[in-house]
Amino acid sequence: MAVTPxxxxxxxxxxxxxxxxxxxxxxxxxxxxxxALAGDNGAGKSTLIxxxxxxxxxxxxxLFFDGQPxxxxxxxxxxxxxxETIYQDLALADNLDVxxxxxxxxxxxxxxxxxxxxxxxxxxxxxxxVLDRLDIVxxxxxxxxxxxxxxxxxxxxxxxxxxIYWNARLLIMDEPTAALGVPEQRKVMSLIQTLKAQGVAxxxxxxxxxxxxxxxxRIVVLRRGEAVGERRVADTxxxxxxxxxxxxxxxxxxx
Amino acid sequence: xxxxxxxxxxxxLITKVWPWLFLAALLVFFEVWAQIVARRSFVFxxxxxxxxxxxxxxxxxxxxxxxxxxxxxxxxLSVGFVMGLxxxxxxxxxxxxxxxAGSLVLASVGTLLVCLIPGYVNGVLIARMGVPxxxxxxxxxxxxxxxxxLAAGSGMTVSVNHPGLAWLGTGWVPIGVTGVLLLIxxxxxxxxxxxxxxxxxxxxxxxxxRAGINVKRHLTVVYMLAALFAAIGGIVYTAxxxxxxxxxxESMLLDSIAAVVIGGASLFGGTGNVIGTLIGSLIIAVxxxxxxxxxxxxxxxFIAVGVVIxxxxxxxxxxERLGREG
Numbered sequence: 001m002a003v004t005p006x007x008x009x010x011x012x013x014x015x016x017x018x019x020x021x022x023x024x025x026x027x028x029x030x031x032x033x034x035x036a037l038a039g040d041n042g043a044g045k046s047t048l049i050x051x052x053x054x055x056x057x058x059x060x061x062x063l064f065f066d067g068q069p070x071x072x073x074x075x076x077x078x079x080x081x082x083x084e085t086i087y088q089d090l091a092l093a094d095n096l097d098v099x100x101x102x103x104x105x106x107x108x109x110x111x112x113x114x115x116x117x118x119x120x121x122x123x124x125x126x127x128x129x130v131l132d133r134l135d136i137v138x139x140x141x142x143x144x145x146x147x148x149x150x151x152x153x154x155x156x157x158x159x160x161x162x163x164i165y166w167n168a169r170l171l172i173m174d175e176p177t178a179a180l181g182v183p184e185q186r187k188v189m190s191l192i193q194t195l196k197a198q199g200v201a202x203x204x205x206x207x208x209x210x211x212x213x214x215x216x217x218r219i220v221v222l223r224r225g226e227a228v229g230e231r232r233v234a235d236t237x238x239x240x241x242x243x244x245x246x247x248x249x250x251x252x253x254x255x
Numbered sequence: 256x257x258x259x260x261x262x263x264x265x266x267x268l269i270t271k272v273w274p275w276l277f278l279a280a281l282l283v284f285f286e287v288w289a290q291i292v293a294r295r296s297f298v299f300x301x302x303x304x305x306x307x308x309x310x311x312x313x314x315x316x317x318x319x320x321x322x323x324x325x326x327x328x329x330x331x332l333s334v335g336f337v338m339g340l341x342x343x344x345x346x347x348x349x350x351x352x353x354x355x356a357g358s359l360v361l362a363s364v365g366t367l368l369v370c371l372i373p374g375y376v377n378g379v380l381i382a383r384m385g386v387p388x389x390x391x392x393x394x395x396x397x398x399x400x401x402x403x404x405l406a407a408g409s410g411m412t413v414s415v416n417h418p419g420l421a422w423l424g425t426g427w428v429p430i431g432v433t434g435v436l437l438l439i440x441x442x443x444x445x446x447x448x449x450x451x452x453x454x455x456x457x458x459x460x461x462x463x464x465r466a467g468i469n470v471k472r473h474l475t476v477v478y479m480l481a482a483l484f485a486a487i488g489g490i491v492y493t494a495x496x497x498x499x500x501x502x503x504x505e506s507m508l509l510d511s512i513a514a515v516v517i518g519g520a521s522l523f524g525g526t527g528n529v530i531g532t533l534i535g536s537l538i539i540a541v542x543x544x545x546x547x548x549x550x551x552x553x554x555x556x557f558i559a560v561g562v563v564i565x566x567x568x569x570x571x572x573x574x575e576r577l578g579r580e581g
Contacts, residue, residue, distance in 0.1 A: 105466030
């Protein structure tokens with residue numbers, strides 16, 4: 001275990017007014033590792049990923065990214081350092097095509113009759129490359145149509161592809177399979193495997209123990225703002241994780 | 256699968272090009288009618304073509320700005336009276352400035368600057384203060400209306416005789432000006448980042464903001480653009496009629512929105528383009544002019560345009576459904 005962690009969260013706490021949403025939470029991820037963040041509603045999962053992605057600032061504690069202190073002004077800043085977050089709504093512009101979404105806000109330009117115009121050919125080419133890299137098949141005629149015509153899994157793949165194209169090294173995924181049908185869920189799970197093989201670190205927030213056990217290497221369980229346990233997937237089982245999530249007083253009731 | 260995909264493509268193509276087909280059908284209809292009843296040509300008559308394009312120019316100028324607003328899922332109800340305000344302002348400024356070409360340039364620039372104010376206020380209200388576009392621009396509709404009539408003084412119109420204005424308002428010049436502006440804005444919408452962000456904001460404002468697009472500034476600029484084009488429409492109006500009227504654009508507001516919608520834009524935002532708006536404007540102008548040409552009671556044109564608007568919205572909904580299923 002001599003690998004330097006890509007992300008290290010050290011004793012992070014945050015208050016909102018008088019409410020302590022997180023208390024001394026620590027975790028770390030190495031490149032190519034999938035860490036699942038499990039916990040009941042209100043356990044602090046969303047708060048923690050918002051601190052990592054630059055939305056909130058921790059009241060106490062530190063973040064390290066690639067060995068350097070990670071201080072992000074805002075999500076854009078965090079993104080430029082390689083921390084990308086994919087929320088449930090995917091943040092796609094439904095009326096733009098795949099290339100338009102991958103390059104949204106950072107469109108490549110070319111010269112045309114002395115004027116600077118959007119280079120749609122390049123965007124199209126990159127869209128194809130990104131999808132190929134993720135083994136996603138989208139017919140040519142749909143590639144240039146609005147992404148609202150694509151399935152939930154394909155849209156998820158575009159959001160992931162965008163992050164990867166812009167060199168995300170840590171990908172935070174918030175409930176990526178919550179809105180998907182079963183075949184689509186499988187596709188997203190295999191996407192995560194592909195990214196892992198390519199050395200991307202993934203922090204996966206999920207309610208779905210089935211998903212967690214399918215792709216994660218380790219599970220960090222939060223309860224009421226505290227990290228109450230960390231298990232390697234190989235050494236644990238669903239009941240233990242549920243027990244950690246809901247607390248020992250209830251866990252004893254689980255047969 | 257492949258067969259049905261191709262059928263879908265064909266249907267999608269038809270829904271996309273229907274405004275063109277409809278315009279062509281209208282021209283054929285009026286041509287045949289004119290040939291049979293009056294034994295003259297409707298289309299192959301330079302005077303007719305020029306008249307239709309002249310009639311289409313001012314509403315088209317409003318509609319170009321409106322296209323950008325509607326793509327962002329907004330609406331600008333104030334453009335009609337901003338056009339009137341502009342028509343009065345340019346007449347008053349030209350009267351003040353005298354007959355030289357330089358005075359006309361100054362009068363025009365002054366008018367554009369005055370009219371950017373309501374556009375800026377619209378933008379601030381909608382983009383920064385969260386006022387719904389319908390309400391914010393309805394308020395500005397009243398403000399611009401009052402300001403226009405006040406600026407006109409005792410009468411509703413201000414007559415002005417200016418050689419420069421006369422040149423600008425006659426023959427192919429206003430058509431040419433409109434055409435050049437149309438091409439520029441088509442370029443901006445289809446080929447620049449500004450255009451791409453206009454679509455992105457209309458598709459999903461949240462996503463656009465998260466991608467780092469300055470949504471507030473962009474929306475403000477879009478409403479200023481709408482006011483700017485309304486102002487240009489007002490200047491062209493005054494040039495054409497040698498008089499600025501405070502209610503110059505009153506009837507053109509709905510025509511401008513209709514042109515955008517007929518041209519394929521959705522009022523929910525995210526779709527539409529300048530060329531579609533051009534076709535929409537031409538369809539309205541051809542209906543209006545054509546019905547007069549074949550000597551049918553002018554009130555029928557309102558009914559005809561109304562039917563076309565409803566038809567285009569129905570086709571748009573069908574297109575949406577096609578998109579989801581295909």
